[in-house]
Amino acid sequence: MSSPKGFAKFIIVLTTVTAAVMELIDTSIVNVGLSEMAGSLGVNIEDVSWVITAYAIANVIIIPMTGWLAEYFGRKNYYIVSMIIFTFASYMCGQSTSLVELIIWRFIQGIGGGALLSTSQAILFDAFKPEDRPMAAGLFGMGLILGPTLGPTVGGYLIEHFSWPWMFLVNLPVGILATILAMVFIDKKEGEGKNKAKMSVDYMGIALLMVGIGCLQFVLERGESEDWFSSNAIRVSTVLAAIGVIGFIVWELKTPTPVVNLRVMKKRSYAFTIVFTFVAGLGLFTSVFVYPVLAQRVLGYSALETGLSLLPPTLAGVVMMPIIGRMMSKGVSPIPFIVVGFILFAIYCWTSAGVSPDVGRWAFFIPLLIRAFGISMSQLPLINQAVAGLPPKDYAAGISLNNMIRQIGGAFGIAMANNFISQRYAQxxxxxxxxxxxxxxxxxxxxxxxxxxxxxxxxxxxxxxxxxxxxxxxxxxxKQAYYLAYLDTFRLIGIFFLIVLPLVVFLRVKKKPVVDTKAVKEAMEAAH
Known part of the structure; x- marks a missing residue:
């Protein structure tokens, strides 16, 4: 199968990046509409926050399985069905009239959405020659930055001018168009979906993954609101998470046909890449959580003003992505970018921690601009590092596992921030x-x-x-106690970015002699 060219390639890039952005927007779009949703459904904020938790749990369960599911059902089929599930569930979320109904459809939406992230990345990478894949990583990285940042902006606008169901209904035209474009322009690979009869289903691995990762995500998402280990639900979930995760790791390493190929962790560079990805996810999602709460609770911003204050510096960072991708395509090492990116993010945290509460609307512009550049310079090389040094047949597993670790890093960061803010506020x-x-x-x-x-x-x-x-x-x-607690939290996030920097020496991949790019391409096609 030859690489797409011209208009077809443009459509594939547009479709895959848009699908990834749409999925990531939905991780944060409802955060600004919880009060309106609670009032409309007649419940409290604590209960309606399950709408966020349900989506996150479904996401983090399905993401590591996407490589296996794409191979089992055929990547194009799986991708299109996932978009249909996501779009239909979005419609049903907007039509929900009770909290239970909304949570169920939000979970189903997360199952469809979780597949879009890794599968979009794999399809996008296949549209580029191996030597141009850093440019593909740059384009995909644009979506990674835009998605979580656009969520509060879009959500704030829709809440201010329409109503909360539109936070879900806005997905319909995008989802329908992306589905049609995927049907027309994304080709099936030779032999796609024909391995199903030969593949055994790892039922035990799937069950352990659902229990372990699902309960872990529940603990991280709900721990603060449930008062942590004073809650029976949190205690039981913690035990189940430990049993499930440990059992999952042991089982996947010994079974010949794992649903998630953890053996890619044997590659030193990949193992340390996911450590950096965890911290990068922690910074990306936690900063998008802490800053909006600070802006609204202390600085008096509206939801829309908060989102708009994030947008200009983020767009500046997005512009950097293709530039860094082109530089890496020309042979520039990704390691310096990771180092500079992590240092910039630490500077953003310390700069934000020094902002006075009596500030103007644009006081956070420079810190947020530094954040955007830091994310751009670290996320893209880490996306590339997720496959560097791996044989082509393991690319799908490497991408899926890396994306799951980023999501868990974000959930861990938000849980940590919530707990830390409460403690520092009290102090x-x-x-x-x-x-x-x-x-x-x-x-x-x-x-x-x-x-x-x-x-x-x-x-x-x-x-x-x-x-x-x-x-x-x-x-x-x-107000002042909360303000000081948020500043302390910025400093804590910055510490994570500094303490992992020495591990960068383990990210280096030994240079290999030039290989037959046609053979590599054929191997990639077989893998996906």
Missing amino acids: HRNDMVANTYDGAPAFTERVTAISNNMIAQTGSDITSATAKAHKIIDLAVD
Whole structure:
């Protein structure tokens, strides 16, 4: 099968990148609409957050299985069916009238969406010659950055101008068009889907994966809201996650036909690549979580303003992706890009941690621009490293496992941030409250000033004015405690990026002599 050219190649790039962006947008688009959804469905925020959890659990279960499923059913068939499932489930989410119904369809949407990420990447890579694959990684990396960032922006706009069902219905035209384009322009590989009769189904591996990774994701997503190990559900899920993950690893390494080929981990470069991918996922998803909450809770941004403040610097970073991809296609080593990218992300964290709460709307522009460049320079080389040094037959397994690790890194980061923010908020609040007792000179002076101002403006009596002054100060202390907790969280994220940098020496792949690119291409086609 020859590589597509011209218009057909353009359509494949457009379809695969759009499908990946659409899937990633849905990981974060509902975050800004939880209040509206809760009010409409008559439930509380705690309950409606299951809409996020259900999608994340389905995603992280299906992503590592995509390589095997694509081979079993045929990659084109699997890709198209996954898009149909995702699009139909999106429609049903928008039509849901109860929380249980919405959670079920959101889980099904996650099953369809999880397949789009890795399969889109594999199809995109096949559209390029081996020597041009870093450029494909650059194009795919654009989607990786755009997706999570566009989610809050699109969600904020739809909530502000329409209603929450449109956060799901917006997928319909994109999903339908992408499905049609995939049917017309993506070719089946020779022999695609004909191995099904010869392949045995790894039922035990699938079951252990669902239990282990599903329960792990549940613990990470729901731990904070369930008060961690004081909850029976979290304790039981933790035990099941440990049993499932350990059992899954042992089983997959000994079975001859694993659903997820963990043997790719034997390659030193790949094993350390997923360590960096875990930290990169932690930074990518956690920063998109922490910054919007800071902007809305402390700085007073609306959901739409928060999304729009993320967009310009992110687009600047996206522009970098094809440039870095072209440089890598010409033989520039990916290692320096990873090092610089991780350092830039650490600088973003420390710069953000130094921003004053009394800032203008564009005070975070420079830190966010540094973040965008850091992500661009690290994500693309890591995408490329996910297959570097692997034989072509293991590319699908390497890509799928790498994408799963990125998602788990994000879930771990958000869970860590939630817990850390709660702890640091309590500590900062206690420290400040210790200085706001009756009789403290600064506190007394502040209460008096606010009370006198209220009496002068509203004619309140001294008792009610003093009570309101205490309330205003309490809210100010609360806001400042959260602000300081978010700054501490930025610093914590930055530490992760610095402590893994020494491991970069293990990412090097031994240079191999030039091989027959036609043979490599044929092997790639057989693998996918």
